[in-house]
Amino acid sequence: MADPLSPGVRDALSLPERSRGPLPCTRVWLVLVGLTLATFLIGEVGQGGLAASLLVLGLALAKGWLVGDRFMGLAGLRGPWRWVIGLWLVVPGTLIATAFVLAA
Amino acid sequence: MTVAALEAPRRYPPGDLAIWIFILAELAVFAIFFAAYAFARVGNVELFDTYQQTLDRRAALVNTLALITSSWFVVRAVAAIRGDDARACARWLLAALAMGCLFLVVKGAEYAHHLGAGVTLSTNEFYMFYLSLTFFHFMHVMLGMVILAAVALKAHRGGYSAAEHTGVESGASYWHMVDLVWLILFPLVYVMR
Numbered sequence: 001m002a003d004p005l006s007p008g009v010r011d012a013l014s015l016p017e018r019s020r021g022p023l024p025c026t027r028v029w030l031v032l033v034g035l036t037l038a039t040f041l042i043g044e045v046g047q048g049g050l051a052a053s054l055l056v057l058g059l060a061l062a063k064g065w066l067v068g069d070r071f072m073g074l075a076g077l078r079g080p081w082r083w084v085i086g087l088w089l090v091v092p093g094t095l096i097a098t099a100f101v102l103a104a
Numbered sequence: 105m106t107v108a109a110l111e112a113p114r115r116y117p118p119g120d121l122a123i124w125i126f127i128l129a130e131l132a133v134f135a136i137f138f139a140a141y142a143f144a145r146v147g148n149v150e151l152f153d154t155y156q157q158t159l160d161r162r163a164a165l166v167n168t169l170a171l172i173t174s175s176w177f178v179v180r181a182v183a184a185i186r187g188d189d190a191r192a193c194a195r196w197l198l199a200a201l202a203m204g205c206l207f208l209v210v211k212g213a214e215y216a217h218h219l220g221a222g223v224t225l226s227t228n229e230f231y232m233f234y235l236s237l238t239f240f241h242f243m244h245v246m247l248g249m250v251i252l253a254a255v256a257l258k259a260h261r262g263g264y265s266a267a268e269h270t271g272v273e274s275g276a277s278y279w280h281m282v283d284l285v286w287l288i289l290f291p292l293v294y295v296m297r
Contacts, residue, residue, distance in 0.1 A: 025183070029176040033169060036290075040165045043295035048153065053296040060291045064284050071175050072280045073182075073273075078113040084128065085284070092135040096292060099142030103149045 028070045035059050050104040057096060064089045118182070119274035127281045130244070134285045137240070138292060141233045148229060153297045155230040163214050164294045167207050168286060171245075174203030175283040178252070178276045181259075188266035190259045197256035200279065204249040211242055234293055241285055248282045251275045 022030070039059050046052045068085025069075040075082075117124055145152040181196035218235075225232050255275040258264060264272050 025176060025179040029172065032172045032176075036165065036168050036172060039291050039295055040161065040168075043161055043291075048297035056291045056295050060288050063287045067175060067280055067284050067287065071179050071283075072277055073118045076114060077117060079115045081115065081117050081124075084117075084124075088128075088131050088135065089288075092138045092288065095135075095139040096142040096296075099139070099146050100296065103146045 025070065028066055032063055032066060035063050050100060053100050054097060057093060057100075061089050061093045117277065119277045120270055123274040123277055127277060130281060131285070134241075134288075137237055138288060141237060141292060144229060144233060151228060152230045155228065155234075156294070156297055158218075159234070159294055160214055160217070161294050163210050164290050167210050168290045170203045170206045170210070171283045171286050174200040174207075175280050177203065178279050182269075182272055182276050185259065185264050185269040185272045186266055190262055190264055193264065193269075193272060194256045194260040197252050197259065197275075201249055201252055201256065204245055204252070207245055208242070208249075211238065211245075215239075237289060237293065241282070241289060244282050244285070248279045251278055 021027075039056050042052055042056055065086060068089070072085065074085060177196045177200035181193045181200065184190075184192035184196055215235075218231075223231050223235075225235050252275055255264075255272055258271065
């Protein structure tokens with residue numbers, strides 16, 4: 001029998017998919033943990049510099065987008081609210097990147 | 105709720121619209137703070153990079169994982185109340201609160217270390233930004249915990265259901281905002297150099 005709920009609705013409700021495996025929100029949490037550990041390791045082993053800083057900033061923006069889209073529930077919206085967190089991430093993200101390029 | 109109703113695309117985010125206006129105002133303030141830190145660093149790169157090395161990056165890692173995990177617990181709490189399980193909702197919120205407590209303890213230990221070493225807002229420009237930015241966020245964590253505790257108590261008393269749980273979604277949205285801000289603050293202040 002076909003699943004009556006779309007993947008988007010399942011995500012919003014955090015319902016398990018028909019196939020066995022972790023909940024969608026658990027998968028997002030695991031990705032966030034992985035990106036956080038990557039950020040930490042870059043800080044620990046790297047010598048810094050513009051490329052590493054921009055990479056770390058990119059990881060942070062990706063994490064922020066996941067939190068807005070999946071945890072805050074904006075993924076299933078239509079209209080301007082769908083993009084509000086993404087827009088917020090772009091503004092300080094661009095300013096921070098510009099400042100680090102200027103400082104390099 | 106019918107499947108057709110579930111499938112209808114929503115126009116507004118979960119929770120009360122007023123909390124979202126508040127969240128956007130908070131995010132705007134933090135965005136200004138972040139930009140101010142980054143552009144202040146342009147004029148004094150050596151000082152910022154030198155004193156950044158005095159911060160405890162491992163403590164910041166623990167705190168990042170604590171907030172991410174608390175946000176995940178809050179998502180589970182919202183899913184529980186949508187499934188009409190108020191007790192489970194309250195339990196997930198208590199788990200999120202425990203993670204919030206961990207954050208406060210770790211950050212408090214960091215502050216104790218720095219203050220014990222004689223660091224103040226006027227020590228230098230880096231510490232001025234570090235202390236003011238992180239303490240401003242620290243206060244938001246405390247406010248978020250008060251909100252989550254109030255929501256958990258009401259959920260425990262049966263004040264929410266699958267049909268009416270706007271309060272749970274509003275509290276959850278605020279807590280995710282607190283997490284979101286830290287996700288930018290952590291790399292900016294502790295890692296990027």
